[in-house]
Each structure stands twice: as structure tokens, then as C-alpha cells.
Amino acid sequence: MALVTVMNTYFQTAWLTLFVALSLINPGLLPVASGGCSHASEIAPPGETLTNPDSSNEIVPVYAVPGEEKNVPGGGRVVRDEKPEIAEDEAIGPEFTYSGFIEFETFVNTGTGENFKDKNEKNEIRNRLQLRYGTEKLYLFSVSNLYLFQTYLNERADDHYAYSKDHRVSRNLRISSQEAELSFDELYLNYGRGNFRLRAGNQIYGWGTADAFNPTSYFNPSDMREILFRDDDENKAGVPSLSGMFFLGDYTLEAVFVPMHIPTIMAPEGNFWALSIDDSLPLPIIFDEPEELGADIDNVGYGARLSTSAGGIDISVSGYRGPDKNPLFLPYKIIFQGATPVAVEIRPQSSIVTMFGFDLSAVLGDFVLQFEAAYSPDKGGIVEQRGTSLPGLILPFEVDRSHYLSYATGFNYFIPLSRLIEGHTGDTVFTFEWFQSKYLKGGLYAPPITDIVSCKFEDSYFDGRVKTTIKGIFDTKHGGKVLWPGIAYDFQNGFLIEVGYAAILGDRGATWDSDSIFYYFKDNDLLMGKVCYQY
Numbered sequence: 001m002a003l004v005t006v007m008n009t010y011f012q013t014a015w016l017t018l019f020v021a022l023s024l025i026n027p028g029l030l031p032v033a034s035g036g037c038s039h040a041s042e043i044a045p046p047g048e049t050l051t052n053p054d055s056s057n058e059i060v061p062v063y064a065v066p067g068e069e070k071n072v073p074g075g076g077r078v079v080r081d082e083k084p085e086i087a088e089d090e091a092i093g094p095e096f097t098y099s100g101f102i103e104f105e106t107f108v109n110t111g112t113g114e115n116f117k118d119k120n121e122k123n124e125i126r127n128r129l130q131l132r133y134g135t136e137k138l139y140l141f142s143v144s145n146l147y148l149f150q151t152y153l154n155e156r157a158d159d160h161y162a163y164s165k166d167h168r169v170s171r172n173l174r175i176s177s178q179e180a181e182l183s184f185d186e187l188y189l190n191y192g193r194g195n196f197r198l199r200a201g202n203q204i205y206g207w208g209t210a211d212a213f214n215p216t217s218y219f220n221p222s223d224m225r226e227i228l229f230r231d232d233d234e235n236k237a238g239v240p241s242l243s244g245m246f247f248l249g250d251y252t253l254e255a256v257f258v259p260m261h262i263p264t265i266m267a268p269e270g271n272f273w274a275l276s277i278d279d280s281l282p283l284p285i286i287f288d289e290p291e292e293l294g295a296d297i298d299n300v301g302y303g304a305r306l307s308t309s310a311g312g313i314d315i316s317v318s319g320y321r322g323p324d325k326n327p328l329f330l331p332y333k334i335i336f337q338g339a340t341p342v343a344v345e346i347r348p349q350s351s352i353v354t355m356f357g358f359d360l361s362a363v364l365g366d367f368v369l370q371f372e373a374a375y376s377p378d379k380g381g382i383v384e385q386r387g388t389s390l391p392g393l394i395l396p397f398e399v400d401r402s403h404y405l406s407y408a409t410g411f412n413y414f415i416p417l418s419r420l421i422e423g424h425t426g427d428t429v430f431t432f433e434w435f436q437s438k439y440l441k442g443g444l445y446a447p448p449i450t451d452i453v454s455c456k457f458e459d460s461y462f463d464g465r466v467k468t469t470i471k472g473i474f475d476t477k478h479g480g481k482v483l484w485p486g487i488a489y490d491f492q493n494g495f496l497i498e499v500g501y502a503a504i505l506g507d508r509g510a511t512w513d514s515d516s517i518f519y520y521f522k523d524n525d526l527l528m529g530k531v532c533y534q535y
Helices: 002-023 086-090 517-521
Strands: 048-051 060-063 095-108 118-132 138-149 179-191 197-204 239-247 251-258 285-287 302-311 312-324 330-338 341-348 352-364 365-383 398-414 428-440 452-461 467-477 482-488 493-503 526-533
Touching: 086 312, 330 365, 365 428
Parallel strands: 285 341
Antiparallel strands: 048 060, 095 118, 095 526, 118 138, 138 179, 179 197, 197 239, 239 251, 251 302, 302 312, 312 352, 330 341, 352 365, 365 398, 398 428, 428 452, 452 467, 467 482, 482 493, 493 526
16 A cells, blocks of 8 residues: 555656646747637637648638638638748758647536535646647647646545546557546647648547537547536547548548547546436446457558538538447446345447548528538447346347437527627627437437537627637437536736536436436536636
């Protein structure tokens, strides 16, 4: 026990040393690339589209110019920048740029009658650092996130929140412990010429056009440790992969190869966000770690996406074969203490799947319309068992293959509020999206997340200093909902403060499989606060 304590102390000391080193970088020594704090995402109006041509976090403002539009995977109309000739690029030589932010975020649970120490669920310091070194054609790019859990506000807060149940290093270089984590969701070498670019390393792929749910985003698993409450740049895990993008006249082809499986990230057992099901079945539910498929040729992932623009509409078709990023939550076995059954174990199980996808987006005046859909002929599903008593359950549950369809459709409406309110200078956007996924074969349990309506209203005032958001997520099939208003103040000197409140409401179904997913988090209402400094 003494040895474990000493090792844990050294581990935390190493994290703190690295964090301080990253935090004390002097912004005056090197050129700084643009970046931003992780507050509610802002959507650019149709006239000026923020485009991500490289499926990375390098966001480029692009203006639509008639006759010069080209499509790039990742969404949006894009005019490809004219790059300097290679001779000029070599003359300039390699450059080093960086940007990032440090933020403190706290969660306080308002859904219980406990004291503050029991309500305080999270106190976290996060440092996000983006680095780029090289020339225009050949460069190394990295986006790292360092998280440190702090207990000075509540010494028992780490009893409610943990990044992982033990020290571990994942295949994508995510290094985790209970109190700290370092991730490199983007860490790749890029080489490009005039009509192609190649990348090798950890990457995030922005396939699809929808805002909340992306059925055609096949590669990057979700980080579900805070359900819906992670920032937009944190909710996908990078995958070690090889990718190539080829510009073929009016078409763009992107091909991806992922040599090893990266599973979904879930909250460890006993965590504040861990899924707890203990009153719908005869025994409590215990979730095992998500399955990680073996590193062999049968479990690789590969896919391609072809994109173009026609008649003012961006269109893409895609295909994929490899590990399904959405695991099956398979009731697997009964856990005994002696001869007494005490719990049912659920195993998040991974399987190989084939997917075909289609997406499009179009600008119609102040509206941006979006649609994407994915079809699978061999999606894995769990066969229904209607019994709820232990003698009536056959464990593990059977898994069968089925045709499967998933789609998301919606719009962004850029409200011309300046026409209604004199002097209003901010951007006002209303986003609406409908998402549904379903098996086309009977006798299988429905996907856990389907029939979801998501809405978001964003507005800004006083030259962008005050930013307000109101989010709503509605489970139309089972009756659950999340209401999430928030307000932020940007000092426009690097500092930003933000507060928000999330009310989680969930209804109980007639059987355990008809419960809303939000029902199991109905006591997790949150008051959230954040202080951020961008460097």
C-alpha cells in the first residue's frame, strides 16, 4: 500500500510539472495562431463560412465567391486558398506557431438536498495546446489536452468524478489516471502538394453536415464520460490513422485507414456520470469496460468520401468497413457472491460493420439546410427478451445482424435581428435538428439514442462581448429532455467567464428498455461555471 501511495504521488507531481510548463509559455516569444476558449460553438452566417478543409482544428474563414466554389470534406462551401509555390515555401523555411487556453470548470449538482461538499461534483483545470511546426507543405500538427482534477474546493470531490478507474495508456496515446489525463486527439505529420495531401498519426475526421448527431462520422468514437456536457472540441477521440485527400477537379476524395480499434470512452463505475440502472430489473446493473478489439487485420477500419458541389448544394457520398463506433450494451452474465446473485453485468461489445452514407447542405437565403444518412446491411443488434425475472432471462443475450438506417436533418436560421432591433450588431442563430436510428428487422432492441430533437438559440450583444445560448434536447420517443441555458462574457483580452444551468428530466417507461436514457440522470441537474484564459 505504501508503494502504491508513493507511485501515485510521483504521478500527480509529474502531471503538475507538465501543466506548469505548458501554462508558463511566454506568448511574446513566438507567433501565435488564432484560437479560442471552449464555450458554446458559434455558427458562421451563410455569407462567410468557417471551413475546416483538413479535418483538423485549423479553422479558415472562407467567403463564397460565385464561380470559384469548391467542396471540401468536413462541410461547407469553400474557396481553396491559392498556396505559394514550393520554391517560395522552401525559401521561407519551417515556422513554429502555437495557441491554446487554460480554463477552470466546476459542476455543482442542484438535484439533491445534500451539503455543498456532496453537491460539488467537478473542479477541473484544463490546458488545451495547439502546436504546428514546419512549412506549408510539410508540417507536424498537434492538439493536446491536459486535465487536472482539483480538490481544494471539496476534498471529497474526487469520490464523485474520475477520468479512469486506474492508470492507463490507450492506443491513441491518451494517458489517464483517476485525477489527471493527457490526450493527443490530433498528433499527425502532414505532407501536401498542389492536388493532394497525406497525413499519418492521430486524427479527427469531420465527416457529415449535421450539428449534433453525425451518422456518417464513422471513425472517431465518442467520449461519453459527461454524456452531453463535454465541450464541442472534446466529444470525439482521435484515432491513429493514415489519410489522403485528393483534389480531382470539381471533386474531392478523402480515403482513411485505421489500423487499430479505439473504443468509446465511458465514465468508470461509481462516477457521477456512470449509467446506473438499479430499479428497472430484479438486480442492479454493473457496466464492464468497453471492449477493445484485437490489433489484427480483421479489425482494421477503412473508408472513403467523395464530395462535390452542384447547383449551390454540397454533396458527399461515403463508405466504411470496420469497428462500429457505437457499442452494443450486452447483458452478459449474473455476478454472484457465494450462491447469491447480486448484479447483472453489461458488456459494451464492439463488432465489425459496413456502412454507406450520403450528406448534403444548401444555403437558401438566411437558412442553411442539412441532411445526412447512413445505411448498414449488417449492423449488430441485441435480440429482445421480454422477461424481467431472473429465471426468464437467458444470458448472455443473443446478438443478430440487421439492415439499419440512421439519419439527421435540420437547419440553421441566421435571424436578421438587426432589422427588428435597431442597433443590434451581434449574430443570432437558431439551430434545429431531428435524429433517428432504427433497425429494419423486427425482434431487436431499439438503439439507446434515437428520435431526438435538438434545438439551440444563440445570440450576442455589445460587439460580441455578451453571448447567450439556450439549448434543448428532447427524447420524443420516451419523454426525456434536457434544458440548458447559458451566458458568457468575453472581456476580449483573452479572458472569458461563463455560467450555465442544465435541467435533466426523464420519464419512466413500462419496461426497462422503454425508459428514456435521461431518466437515469434525472438527479444530475447542474450549475456550471467556467473561467477561461486564451493565450
